[in-house]
Amino acid sequence: MKSIWQQNLLELIRRTSSDLPPDVCNALERARRRERQGSPARWALDTIRENIRLARERGAPLCQDTGTLNFYGRVPVGFDVIALSAGMRAAVRQATRLGYLRQNTIDTLTDKSCPTNIGPGAPVMHWKFVRSRRVDIRLIMKGGGSENMSIQYSLPDAKLNANRDWEGVRRCALDAVLQAQGNGCAPGVLGIGIGGDRATGAELAKYQLLRRLADQSTEQRLARLEQRITREANMTAIGPMGFGGKTALLGVKIGVMSRLPASYFVSVAYMCWAFRRRGVTLEPDGRVHRWLYP
Numbered sequence: 001m002k003s004i005w006q007q008n009l010l011e012l013i014r015r016t017s018s019d020l021p022p023d024v025c026n027a028l029e030r031a032r033r034r035e036r037q038g039s040p041a042r043w044a045l046d047t048i049r050e051n052i053r054l055a056r057e058r059g060a061p062l063c064q065d066t067g068t069l070n071f072y073g074r075v076p077v078g079f080d081v082i083a084l085s086a087g088m089r090a091a092v093r094q095a096t097r098l099g100y101l102r103q104n105t106i107d108t109l110t111d112k113s114c115p116t117n118i119g120p121g122a123p124v125m126h127w128k129f130v131r132s133r134r135v136d137i138r139l140i141m142k143g144g145g146s147e148n149m150s151i152q153y154s155l156p157d158a159k160l161n162a163n164r165d166w167e168g169v170r171r172c173a174l175d176a177v178l179q180a181q182g183n184g185c186a187p188g189v190l191g192i193g194i195g196g197d198r199a200t201g202a203e204l205a206k207y208q209l210l211r212r213l214a215d216q217s218t219e220q221r222l223a224r225l226e227q228r229i230t231r232e233a234n235m236t237a238i239g240p241m242g243f244g245g246k247t248a249l250l251g252v253k254i255g256v257m258s259r260l261p262a263s264y265f266v267s268v269a270y271m272c273w274a275f276r277r278r279g280v281t282l283e284p285d286g287r288v289h290r291w292l293y294p
């Protein structure tokens with residue numbers, strides 16, 4: 001998986017690290033226009049906008065924490081995933097050498113840095129086999145600060161007065177926003193997974209972050225809940241970076257999966273304003289068919 005495969009995977013990493021997708025930039029700009037000039041919230045969003053501009057122009061990381069690399073691959077049945085995985089790791093090594101990624105992967109056993117960002121479980125790769133001739137690869141770079149603000153609830157929750165229903169989910173989501181405050185580098189995005197077990201629920205929540213900000217759930221109850229949580233979170237006056245203001249969240253995306261009778265998990269994946277999410281569709285020979293999230 002050298003040559004064109006590695007080259008295009010490297011470019012995917014570079015784009016994800018240094019250039020936010022347009023839907024995120026547009027949402028941040030709308031949030032900026034809502035804040036009063038001279039306010040701390042407007043200053044924060046002005047600074048964020050300048051940060052985005054400089055990173056794009058220089059091809060430099062948007063944030064000093066280039067985060068956990070979460071690759072999501074949809075590949076044809078019978079495709080050599082082992083070779084593609086090796087190509088991904090080679091691209092990560094090269095991206096680290098070139099400065100697109102910071103050396104911020106730690107081997108938990110030795111407590112030492114992994115200088116190439118390759119270590120046990122790093123990068124994270126998810127594979128799904130589909131009936132397609134092309135390879136679809138998407139990448140989320142999830143910073144540690146936002147990951148620390150991610151949380152999982154088990155309903156019922158007496159502290160939140162949250163039962164096993166949509167209202168209980170709403171209470172959990174708003175609690176997650178209130179707990180994050182400025183530590184989540186607001187304005188953020190919530191990916192929420194309802195159901196599953198502890199592991200699959202958390203995975204489902206993070207998977208929601210692959211959705212565009214403008215899309216709505218095809219399940220109307222979920223679509224209404226997404227909109228309500230976003231609206232009510234923005235009424236908390238947490239604002240950008242916790243400085244107060246009108247935008248704490250840019251959006252909420254909710255997914256649902258089955259569960260056991262004894263369990264009702266609500267998993268929340270918090271993503272900061274540096275919503276680094278990109279993707280590419282590749283032909284069978286590794287050539288780019290199209291870039292995703294253009």
